[in-house]
Every structure is written in structure tokens, then in C-alpha cells.
Amino acid sequence: MLSNVKSVKYILNATLSLTIMIILAIIFKFIPFGGPEDRTMLTIDLGQQYIDFFSTFRKTLLSDPRQLLYSFEKGIGGEMIGLWAYYLISPFNLIFLFFNENNLDLGVTFLTIAKILAASTTFFYFNQKKYQSNPYIAMAFAQCYAFMSYTITFQLNIMWFDALILLPIVALGLDYIIKGRKPWLYVISLALLIMFHYYIGMMVCFFLALYAAYLIIENQDQFVFKKFIIQYFIFIKYSIFAVLIAGIVLVPTVDSMTASKGAQLDPETELIFEFVQEHHFVDVWSKMFMGGFVYDEMSSGSPNIYAGMLTWLLVFFYFFNRNIKLSEKITSLIIIIIFYFSFSIELLDKLWHGGQFPIWYDFRFSFTFSFFMLTLAIKAFDRTTKTIPIYQIVIVLISMAVITFGYFKYTNYSYHTPEKLFMSLAFFVILLVIMQLTMLPEHIKSSLLLLVTCFELTTNAVLILSEIDNYVQPSKFNDYISTLSKAVDPLKHDDSSFYRIHKTFQRTKNEAMYNHYHGLDHFGSTIEVRTTQLYGFLGLPNTSNAVNYTNGTLFTDDLFDIRYLLDISSNTRIYTKDDGYVLYRRASDFDINAYPILDKENRYVTHENTERLGFAVEVSPEIVNAKFEDFLPIDNQEMLLQLIDYEGNGETYFKKKAFNEVVYNNLEVADKGDGDFYTYRATSKDQKGSFTLYFDTESENPYYFTLPSQFSNSNVSIQLNNDKYSFYTPAEGRQITNASFNHIQSDQNIRVNLKKDSLKSNLISLYEFDLKRYEEMINSKQNHLFDVISFKQNEIQGTIDIQQKKGYLLIPLPYDKHWKITVNNKKIKPIPVLSDTMMALPLTKGPHNISMTYFPNTIWYGLVSTLIGILLVLLDQKFLFRETTYSIKS
Incomplete structure (x- = not known):
């Protein structure tokens, strides 16, 4: 039979998983099972972040390995170790080497299929090695694991799935060491899991601390406390060895986190030790039914714990089964209770997530709960007698019916419908009936359980995927990628010069990493x-995990060395095909007209900025004392200008202008707060209120607004002179946006329309920029710029002739201690300046040769950790071998 042919079992299990995946792909018309007008699997962050990173992965391995360390395609420049560790280190990403950059969206489909197949296979292997279930039942449980709600809901976070793939192997290896077998499987698999994704790996380690206790109890015929402690310390020992071996990735990653996620951790707000309940008992267990998902669950919701009705059915019987020890049941129940409180209490939830609440995708560790439930279900099936007592069947059936009816009658969760609830109950009953068909041969009964389970899991997946509606269309994706390549590729020069490219349009914030140019935007957890x-201080849109250069001033364009600016053409919509991507400005931009047109195409226009401040710029020694101020972006830019214009007379470049008047329409100011923080309230509920500010532009200079941080596209819309005015959100600080350029006009106006009945915000301010004097200053700097002689992603060489007796070279990059800098062949440490956002070098008057190399020493520390871990395991095994040999001889 099938049970005697090992390879056939695995092939059949993989074929079953592949069949389900293909059925889902056909139903939802994912490429290549749908046409160019249908769907890619790119949705939410997979379409807005990860796809761009996959292009970077491909380029790094094929042609530019320096981007393993640092990249100027990431924002204005940033370290890459953290990004690789969080998003890209998975060996499954090698799939992208078989696709070119024009069809990476298709590569995502194959990557997703490959990872789900791998998860199914490893769980099947775990089952066969630990429980030796009959192959059909093992396949059923493997499908439950591969297609549980967590997998379907979070498949867009594809980088997490390496942990799901390796968890069954880690669990099997842990079982081996508890039973006194060799530790290699556990140590190596856990080390790989942590290396492939340290963040989810941390959650797995928390789970293993619970699972180890369960395994020790499971393997003891009679509970002995001393033996329990000894075995638990053995688990801890080998876990530490695994963590040490993972050090080659873990150590530099932890270091990089101190500049990204770790630096954002506020002990006063994040690590509050309060037992606040975020989800009640009814909330948590509402997800035990099919289709327990709606789109809003992405941003906030209860845990995804559904893993098939077969799992829940058998977990019920697990606690009834007299063939399972009471101590094991008590341990299991304690672990389930711990999981419940982790799903319910804020403090425990944050601890599972490393001390910070996740931004979207709550309860990222819930797959470990599903795994544990599956192990209990397998154990219950393994120990269940051929005939289940009638009283147990009645209790289980009534319990499930009461639970289902209770959710139907007394709750109103958006993801619950009567159809979903009673369909779940129906599958529960069908599976229960099949288990009771004792007259059927075992392999027939098992086959029926497998087929019903597969049908149920497929139905659940269809219900969940139907709630996600914003997949990227292949034709639009490919149109945008090809259009951007056509626009950007001619601007990439083969020489060693450095400059950045900015676009007024974008599909994602990371497309500089897809099309491989030096941009200024980035969206990622490791920023x-x-x-x-820095972006916040300068009035540019920023959040805790993103920066977006949508509304730079003429000064910041020069500061960040933006040479080329791409804008949409006036006829871009006319020349866009029906199934193409329509280019549009993310924010109203008038400054771009200050730059001459270099090239004009049907859908976009290329401008060139010929005079800039270069890669780095000489500034006044006053920079060591200068600090940025929160929510004062104009003041911050002015301070920077004065530091650069060290020979100037100190006259300001930005001059504040007063509005002529403000007119309220169906709106009143209910409160003025501290004088700059107004509470607006509609006077009539029948229509929305608005207020209009009138102003004059008396010169052709650029004029700028500063918009309060409270403005967003969800609570206001803005019009400038009765035309739609676009501004980018979200932004955590006050934004500088264009008001006018080269346009003299009296009685201009900006109108703010409230989308809600009330609004609390600071006031809008208006500034005029002295363009003529600024251009004279920029022109005077052109003969003393930093001259880039050689540029690579983590290595820059150049020269500069310092004009001051004691000056400073400001390098507009985020300060990073891992830059190794030499000036005239002498090592010098960069100093953090301007509220520690950028770095500067103290230099004396005269010419200087400067060399910058980025290489974190933590890589060497990580390598040492890995070698120590390997050595400790080898010594441990050698010691145990000698001890065992001595015992045998004795």
C-alpha cells in the first residue's frame, strides 16, 4: 500500500497542495493562470514594498554585491543588513534569478507556491517521523497546516513563511533531544530559522519555551520534577548553541536595529507593564470558524487561529481521550491558556512582538498556536480507539452546535455570516460522521477525511481571498515598470559621478530599488x-517606517543633489492605454518649472537641475552647535542655508507672509487652544464646513505653505484658486508645500474643506523664498564642490578644497557609526550633527582627498559567534560520546 512507499507519500502530499494552489490561482485568475488584465499576487505590502526588494535581491546577487551592506537606492542612502535580514535572506528568493525584471510579478506566484508546498512537506515529514500517522491522515494535517487561515491571510508577507516551513523540523529536532537523540537536527534547523527571519524566529523561540515543557511531560511515563528540570536545561543549552550559530546574521542585524526599529522603541509608551485587555474571550474564539476575515482585519483584528474543522474536532476528543496522560492534558491546557492571554492582554502581545505593537498584521505569532493545536489533534487521532463513546460524541456535537449558535445569535462580527458559521458546523458534523464509519476499511475512511478536509480548506481560502480586492493588475504593473525604465535608464551615466533622481509620480516608494537609481523615497520596517x-525636520512627508520626497523645496533639491526630475506630461492620460498605469502627481509641484526641460515624451517630461550642492557641502563651524526644532521646517531649512552660506550677511532666505483675511463657510472656531491650535466645528450638520485664506504673491519668487500635521486626505481636501490641490499623507510633521512660483497675483486663495463635522489642527503659514539671492549663493559654491572621483554603493572617494580656516564638510546622509573615513590618508571619525540626523567632518583650509567606506565590524563579531556556537556543539557531542563510552565500559 501507500504506506510502504516513502517517496510516493511525499509526492502525493505535494501534488495535493499544488492542486489546491492551482485551483485557487485559477479561481482568482492569478498569473500565469489569468491574463494581463486579471491579477498578480501583489497586494498591500507585497505590491508596495517587497516586489521592489526582490529586484534589489536579484541585482545584488548578479552584479552588485556591495548592496548587501549599503545602498543609495534606499531613501537618501542607508544600511542594508537589516533589510536583507528582515526581507530577503530566504533561499527561496533564488527563484527570482530565473525571472527577468519585467516579470518579477510572475516570480511572486511561483515563490508563494514553492513556500506553501515546502510548509506542507515539512509538516508531513514531522508527522511521519514523530507520530507515524497513516499517510492519508498525515496529508490531511499537512494541508491543514499549509492552508490554515494564518497562511492564507498573511501570504502577502511571504518572508515570514520560512519560519512556518522550518517550525515542524525544529519541533521534530526538539523531540529528538528530549528523547536523548543527537541535537544536530534541532540546532541546525533552529539556527537556520533564526537566520532566515530573526523577527518571526524570536516568536518561535517563545513558543519553543512552552512546547519543550509539553514534550518533556509527553515523554515521561510518570512526572519527575528533577528529570523535567534537567531536560529543560538541555533544551535551553542547545537553543543557546543555535542562537550563537545564527550570530553571523543575528549580531549585525541586532546592531542595525538600534538605528531603525530599536531606536523607535519608547520605553515610556511601549513597555508599559499594564494588563489591559485588547480582545475578549469571545473575540479570540470567533476565529475558529471558516472565512474569519475581512479586509479591516489587516490593520487590526483578532488572531487567525483556524486550521481546519478536523483540528478542532480532534482537539475536543484530545481532552476526552483516556489514552492520553492527565499531566499531558493539564500541560496542554496551560499552554492554551497562555496563548489565550497572549491574544487578549496587551503586555503579553507586545512581548511576543519584541516590545512593540506591530503596524498592521496583528498576532504574527498565531501560527505557532495553530501548530500546537495540530499536534494535539494528531495525538488525539493517534490514540483514538476505533469506536468513540457515544457520550463523547454527543457532548462534542452539542458543544460545537451551542458555540456556533451563540456566535450566530449574540454576536455581529463583520466576518461572520450565517452561511460561514453553519457551513463550518456542517463540515464539523460531516467529519465526525466519517470518523464513526467503522464499517469502512481504514484507508477508505482516511481518504474521505482527507478529501473533505481539502475541500473545506479550499473553501476557507476562497472566502478569505475574496475579501482582498486590491491586487495589482499585471498589465498596469508591466506598463509602469517599462515606462519608468524608459524614463530612468537614459539618465544613468556610466561615469563615477553621483546625483539623485526625483519623480513627481510614483507607484511605490521603493521603486528606486526596482529600477536601480539613486532616489529619495523608502518604505520599510528597517528604515x-x-x-x-531628518525628513520630518525638513518638512517632508515621513512616518515611523517611510519617507517620501513629494514636496521638496528648491533648496532641498540642491542639498540632496537632485540632478534629474521627472514630471507627468500634460497629455499623459491621452497616451496611456486602457489597461495601462495612469501617471499622476502625488503632490502639487510648481517648483519643477524652475528647471529647464531636458526631454519631453508623450507621458512624462524630464527636467535637469544643473547647479547643485553636490554629494557633500562645506558649512560653517557653527554646525556643531546647531539643532533642528520639531514642527518648524522653515526655520530648520533656514538654519541649514545660513550654515552653508557662511560668507553671507545673515539675511534670511525665507520670509513669513501674512494672509489678507480668512473666511469661514458653515464653520466656526470653537476653541483657539494656545493661539495656534484651532478647533473647527461645522455650524450646520447638513453640509460640511470650510475656511478660505486669501493672500498675495508680489513677486515671481517661490511661495510655500506649511501645512499642519493634522491635515490628511481622510479629514480635509484642499483647493488652490478653486483648483484641486494635492498634498501627500500620511505625514507625522508639518509639511512644506508649494503655494506659487513665477506668478504675481493678488487675492489668491487656499480653501480647506472639512470632510468631517469637526477638525482640530494648527494654522497654515505662508512664506516667500528669496530666489535671486539663493541662486547667487548656489552659483558661488560651484567652484568649491565636493568632486566625486569614484562612487560605489559602500565606497566613495572624492576631493574638496575647503575655503574656511576651520570648516566642516556636511554629508547629507543619515549618521552611521560604521562609515570608515580617511582624510588625506588619515582616519577621522564623522560626528553626528543637526540633532544627530546627518554627519560632518572637521577640515582645515585647503585641498583634501576623502575616502569613505561602509563596513560594519559587527559582521566579524557575528562570524565569531557562529564559530563559537559550532565549536560548543562539537565539544558537547565529543564530551557526551566520551561519557557514554565510559559508562558502557564500566
């Missing part, structure tokens, strides 16, 4: 906090 702070 340096200094970068986000």
Missing part, C-alpha cells in the same frame, strides 16, 4: 530613524 527624523 533608519535618523532618516525619518
Whole structure:
């Protein structure tokens, strides 16, 4: 039979998983099972972040390995070790080497299929090695694991799935060491799991601390406390060895986190030791039914714990089964209770997530709960007698019916419908009936359980995937990628010069990493906090995990060395095909007209900025004392300008202008707060309120607004002179946006329309920029710029002739201690300046040769950790071998 042919079992299990995946792909028309007008699997962060990183992965391995360390395609420049460790280190990503950059969206489909197949296979292997279940039942449980709600809901976070793949192997290896077998499987698999994704790996380690206790109890015929402690310390010992071996990735990653996620951790707000309940008992267990998902669950929701009705059915019987020890049941129940409180109490939830609440995708550790439930279900099936007592069947059936009816009658969760609830109950009953068909041969009964389970899991997946509606269309994706390549590729020069490219349009914030140019935007969990702070100080859109250069001033364009600027053409919509991507400006931009047009195409226009401040710029010694101020972006830019214009007379470049008047329409100011923080309230509920500010532009200079941080596209819309005015959100600070350029006009106006009945915000301010004097200053700097002689992603060489007796070279990059810098062949440490956001070098008057190399020493420390871990395991095994040999001889 099938049970006697090992390879056939695994092939059949994989074929079953592949069949389900293909059925889902056909139903939802994912490429290659749908046409160019249908769907890719790119949705939410997979379409907005990860796809761009996959292109970086491909380029790094094929042509530019320096981007393993640092990249100027990430924002204004940033370290890459953290990004690789969080997003890209999975060996499954090698799949992308078989695709070119024009069809990486297709590669994502194959990557997803490969990872789900791998998860199914490893769980099947775990089952066969630990429980020796009959192959059909083992396949059923493998499908439950591969297609549980967590997997379907979070498949867009594809980088997490390496942990799901390796968890069954780690669990099997842990079982081996508890039974006194060799530790290699456990140590190596756990080390790989942590290396492939340290963040989810941390959650797995928390789970293993619970699972180890369960395994020790499971393997003891009679509980002996001393033996329990000894075995638990053995688990801890080998876990430490695994963590040490993972050090080659873990040590530099932890170091990089101190500049990104770790730097954003606020002990006063994040590590509050309060037992606040975020989800009640009914909330948590509402997810035990099929289709327990709606789109809003992405941003906030209860844990995804559904892993098939077969799992829940057998977990019920697990606690009834007299063939399972009471101590084991008590341990299992304690672990389930711990999981419940982890799902329910804020403090425990945060601890599972490393001390911080996740941004979207709550309860990222819930797959470990599903894994544990599956192990209990397998154990229950393994120990269940051929005939289940009638009283147990009645209790289980009534319990499930009461639970289902209770959720139907007394709750109103958006993801519950009567159809979903009673369909779940129906599958529960069908599976229960099949288990009671004792007259059937075992392999027939097992086959029926497998088929029903597969049908149920497929139905659940369809219900969940139907709730996600914003998949990227293949034709639009490929149109945008090809259009951007056509626009950007001619601007990439083969020489060693350095410059950046900015676009007024974008599909994602990371497309500089897809099309491989030096941009200024980035969206990712590993972004340096200094970068986000710098953008906020300068009035550019920023959040805790993203920066977006949508509304730079003429000064910041020069500061960040932006040479080329791409804008949409006036006829871009006319020249866009029906199934193409329509280019549009993310924010109203008038400054771009200050730059001459270099090239004009049907859908976009290329401008060139010919005079800039270069890669680095000489500034006044006053920079060591200068600090940025929160929510004062104009003041911060002015301070920077004065530091650069060290020979100037100190006259300001930005001059604040007063509004002529403000007119309220169906709106009143209910409170003025401290004088700059107004509470607006609609006077009539029948229509929305608005207020209009009138102003004059008396010159052709650029004029700028500063918009309060409280403005967002969800609570206001803005019009400038009755035309739609676009501004980018979200932004955590006050934004500088264009008001006018080269346009003299009296009585201009900006109108703010409230989308809600009330609004609390600071006031809008208006500034005029002295363009003529600024251009004279920039022109005077052109003969003394930093001259880049050689540029590579982590190695820059150049020269500069310092004009001051004692000056400073400001390098507009996020400060990073891992830059190794030599000036005239002498090592010099860069100093953090401007609220520690950027770095500067103290230099004396005269010419200087400067060399910058980025290489974190923590890589060497990590390598030492790995070698120590391997050595400790070898010594441990050698010692145990000698001890065992001595015992045998004795």
C-alpha cells in the first residue's frame, strides 16, 4: 500500500497542495493562470514594498554585491543588513534569478507556491517521523497546516513563511533531544530559522519555551520534577548553541536595529507593564470558524487561529481521550491558556512582538498556536480507539452546535455570516460522521477525511481571498515598470559621478530599488530613524517606517543633489492605454518649472537641475552647535542655508507672509487652544464646513505653505484658486508645500474643506523664498564642490578644497557609526550633527582627498559567534560520546 512507499507519500502530499494552489490561482485568475488584465499576487505590502526588494535581491546577487551592506537606492542612502535580514535572506528568493525584471510579478506566484508546498512537506515529514500517522491522515494535517487561515491571510508577507516551513523540523529536532537523540537536527534547523527571519524566529523561540515543557511531560511515563528540570536545561543549552550559530546574521542585524526599529522603541509608551485587555474571550474564539476575515482585519483584528474543522474536532476528543496522560492534558491546557492571554492582554502581545505593537498584521505569532493545536489533534487521532463513546460524541456535537449558535445569535462580527458559521458546523458534523464509519476499511475512511478536509480548506481560502480586492493588475504593473525604465535608464551615466533622481509620480516608494537609481523615497520596517527624523525636520512627508520626497523645496533639491526630475506630461492620460498605469502627481509641484526641460515624451517630461550642492557641502563651524526644532521646517531649512552660506550677511532666505483675511463657510472656531491650535466645528450638520485664506504673491519668487500635521486626505481636501490641490499623507510633521512660483497675483486663495463635522489642527503659514539671492549663493559654491572621483554603493572617494580656516564638510546622509573615513590618508571619525540626523567632518583650509567606506565590524563579531556556537556543539557531542563510552565500559 501507500504506506510502504516513502517517496510516493511525499509526492502525493505535494501534488495535493499544488492542486489546491492551482485551483485557487485559477479561481482568482492569478498569473500565469489569468491574463494581463486579471491579477498578480501583489497586494498591500507585497505590491508596495517587497516586489521592489526582490529586484534589489536579484541585482545584488548578479552584479552588485556591495548592496548587501549599503545602498543609495534606499531613501537618501542607508544600511542594508537589516533589510536583507528582515526581507530577503530566504533561499527561496533564488527563484527570482530565473525571472527577468519585467516579470518579477510572475516570480511572486511561483515563490508563494514553492513556500506553501515546502510548509506542507515539512509538516508531513514531522508527522511521519514523530507520530507515524497513516499517510492519508498525515496529508490531511499537512494541508491543514499549509492552508490554515494564518497562511492564507498573511501570504502577502511571504518572508515570514520560512519560519512556518522550518517550525515542524525544529519541533521534530526538539523531540529528538528530549528523547536523548543527537541535537544536530534541532540546532541546525533552529539556527537556520533564526537566520532566515530573526523577527518571526524570536516568536518561535517563545513558543519553543512552552512546547519543550509539553514534550518533556509527553515523554515521561510518570512526572519527575528533577528529570523535567534537567531536560529543560538541555533544551535551553542547545537553543543557546543555535542562537550563537545564527550570530553571523543575528549580531549585525541586532546592531542595525538600534538605528531603525530599536531606536523607535519608547520605553515610556511601549513597555508599559499594564494588563489591559485588547480582545475578549469571545473575540479570540470567533476565529475558529471558516472565512474569519475581512479586509479591516489587516490593520487590526483578532488572531487567525483556524486550521481546519478536523483540528478542532480532534482537539475536543484530545481532552476526552483516556489514552492520553492527565499531566499531558493539564500541560496542554496551560499552554492554551497562555496563548489565550497572549491574544487578549496587551503586555503579553507586545512581548511576543519584541516590545512593540506591530503596524498592521496583528498576532504574527498565531501560527505557532495553530501548530500546537495540530499536534494535539494528531495525538488525539493517534490514540483514538476505533469506536468513540457515544457520550463523547454527543457532548462534542452539542458543544460545537451551542458555540456556533451563540456566535450566530449574540454576536455581529463583520466576518461572520450565517452561511460561514453553519457551513463550518456542517463540515464539523460531516467529519465526525466519517470518523464513526467503522464499517469502512481504514484507508477508505482516511481518504474521505482527507478529501473533505481539502475541500473545506479550499473553501476557507476562497472566502478569505475574496475579501482582498486590491491586487495589482499585471498589465498596469508591466506598463509602469517599462515606462519608468524608459524614463530612468537614459539618465544613468556610466561615469563615477553621483546625483539623485526625483519623480513627481510614483507607484511605490521603493521603486528606486526596482529600477536601480539613486532616489529619495523608502518604505520599510528597517528604515533608519535618523532618516525619518531628518525628513520630518525638513518638512517632508515621513512616518515611523517611510519617507517620501513629494514636496521638496528648491533648496532641498540642491542639498540632496537632485540632478534629474521627472514630471507627468500634460497629455499623459491621452497616451496611456486602457489597461495601462495612469501617471499622476502625488503632490502639487510648481517648483519643477524652475528647471529647464531636458526631454519631453508623450507621458512624462524630464527636467535637469544643473547647479547643485553636490554629494557633500562645506558649512560653517557653527554646525556643531546647531539643532533642528520639531514642527518648524522653515526655520530648520533656514538654519541649514545660513550654515552653508557662511560668507553671507545673515539675511534670511525665507520670509513669513501674512494672509489678507480668512473666511469661514458653515464653520466656526470653537476653541483657539494656545493661539495656534484651532478647533473647527461645522455650524450646520447638513453640509460640511470650510475656511478660505486669501493672500498675495508680489513677486515671481517661490511661495510655500506649511501645512499642519493634522491635515490628511481622510479629514480635509484642499483647493488652490478653486483648483484641486494635492498634498501627500500620511505625514507625522508639518509639511512644506508649494503655494506659487513665477506668478504675481493678488487675492489668491487656499480653501480647506472639512470632510468631517469637526477638525482640530494648527494654522497654515505662508512664506516667500528669496530666489535671486539663493541662486547667487548656489552659483558661488560651484567652484568649491565636493568632486566625486569614484562612487560605489559602500565606497566613495572624492576631493574638496575647503575655503574656511576651520570648516566642516556636511554629508547629507543619515549618521552611521560604521562609515570608515580617511582624510588625506588619515582616519577621522564623522560626528553626528543637526540633532544627530546627518554627519560632518572637521577640515582645515585647503585641498583634501576623502575616502569613505561602509563596513560594519559587527559582521566579524557575528562570524565569531557562529564559530563559537559550532565549536560548543562539537565539544558537547565529543564530551557526551566520551561519557557514554565510559559508562558502557564500566
